[in-house]
Structures are given as C-alpha cells and as structure tokens.
Amino acid sequence: MSVIAFPYSTPVEPRLRRIGRIVAIGAILCVAGAVLAVPLLWSSDEVLRHWIATQSPLGARPFTLHAGTRLIGALISLIGLAPVLYALWQLSMLFSRFARGEVFVTENAWRIRRMGLALIVNALMSPLVQMLTTINLTRANEPGQIVVMFGIEQSQVLSVLSGLALVAFATVMADAVRLWHENSEII
Template structure:
C-alpha cells in the first residue's frame, strides 16, 4: 500500500469556504429560532393546542393549560433542547473552521465527536422530556385524568445510531489527522 502525503495543507476551495459560512450561520439561526420558538409556542393557545393534537402523545386526551403549566412546559422544552442547541453550536463552530480553511485538524474531530454525543444525549432524554410534558399538561386535570406517557420512537433509535456513527467518524478522523501530521514531518 502506498501513501502519498503532502507536507503543506491543500488549499481550500472557495466553494467549501462558502458552504462553511452558510452552514455556520444557518446553524446559529436554528439555535436562535429554537430558543425563540419555545416561549412563542407556550404562550399561544392555538399553536399549543395544534402541537398537542399533532405532535404530542396526548393527542385528543384532556389537558389543562393555565399559568402554572405554561412556564413549566416551556422550561421542560428548553431542557429538552439543550443537547440539540449544543450540537448546533458545535456544527456552527466546525463549519466556521471550514470557512477559514482549517479542515484536517484534530479539534474538528473532537467537535464532530461532541455532536455525536449530543445526539445520543438528546435521544436518551427525549422520552423523559416527553413524559414530563405529559405529566405537566395533565397534572391540573380532574382526579384520575393524570397521563404519564413514556415511549421510545424510531427517531430516538436513529438519533443514537447517527450519534454513534459521528463518534466513530470522529475517531477515524482524529487518527487520520495524527497520521497526516506524522507523515508530513517525515518528508
């Protein structure tokens, strides 16, 4: 097996720089949008009822919206968003480095690893967040109408698998960067 190593980093294409800037800014906009969406969702009866009917496991079951369930629901939602926000921030920082031409560096591998771990954490806490949300929305119901729902969905399994793939990819990338640096010192 022959290996060709270049002693100097290859120049980064303008296209990669442009993509890097777009993804970095897009990820930050997603962070801002997600953080702003939580209070908007929990402050609007219409949006909240639509979300509960279509996205929540409660569906058509009775629930209560009042001044105590709204802030608690928003807080639970924000706690559930923490791994996603962290992954998006790591994505933004990764692609910022790509935009600067820093592609094959060890720090990028660690950012990819952190994104993978955040996806795994998100998949693990999502059922708990779902359960706390259903309890919160039904705790003020009539006696006997408290709903506790806990479920693992296909998206949770896919998130864990994606996270594991990113962790594995990051490990391979870190080894490749290390070998590239070792080879570049020999030449």
C-alpha cells in the same frame, strides 16, 4: 494544533468557504429560531392546542393550561432542546473552520464527536422530556386523568445510530490527523 491543507485546486476552495459560511450561519439561525419558538409555543393557546392535538402523545386527552403549566412546559422544552442547541453550535463552529480553510484539524474531530454525543444524549432524553411534558399538562386534571406517557420512537433510534456514526468518524479523523502529523515530522 495539526492542520492538513485542503488538497483540492483553488477553484474548489471558494465554494468550500461559501458552503462553510452558509452552514455556520444557518446553524446559528436554527439555534435562535429554536430558542424563540419555545416561548412562542407555550404562550399561545391556539398554537399550543394545535401542537398538543397533532404532535403530542396526549392527542385528544384532557389537559389543563395555566401560567404554571406554561412556565414549567417551557422549561422542560428548553432542557430537552439543550443537546440539539449544543449540536447546532458545534456544527456552526465546525463549518466556520471549514470556511477558513481548516478542514483536517484535530479540533474538528472533537467537534464532530461532540455533535455525535449530543445526538445520543438528545435521543436518550427525548422519552423523559415527553413523559415530563405529559405529566405537566395533565397534573391539574381530576384524579385518574393524569397521563404518564413514555415511548421510544424510530427517530430516536436513528438519532442514536447517527450519533454513534459521528463518534466513530471523529475517532478515525483524529487518528488520521495524528498519523499525518507524525509522518510529516519524519519527512
């Protein structure tokens, strides 16, 4: 493993360690919150109806809620959430290393790459998850009222671009660590 020591003076290092710990813990709390939010959303009629009316593409269209709809909806939500959870986990691990003072490490470049790929996968999965959710909520409706919605939003395009930027940054970082390691062996 190649490690480049952080070149800043000592007063900055405690700040980096503190920021690293805060982001690492914050990312883990976000993972826990997201996982807990799924059953909360799908178990509460009031929260679910509000979410469907304001956040879902169904809006005011008719939908049916029963135990099967809720269970399948929660599973679809968790599948759709998986890339985000993975990216948050990678973020936590990355900033844990920062908190330990390991900044320019090859493994960090791979973590950044994984976060970028997870953002891309999330953006590509989102329209499918949206479509499956609308089908699930309307499958018990009367014939002719089943809704199939598929759409691409601006946030999904931005997520793909952000993911590509992270993959590119990770590639540059991995090359920089490799070059530093080669140069340190020459001297």
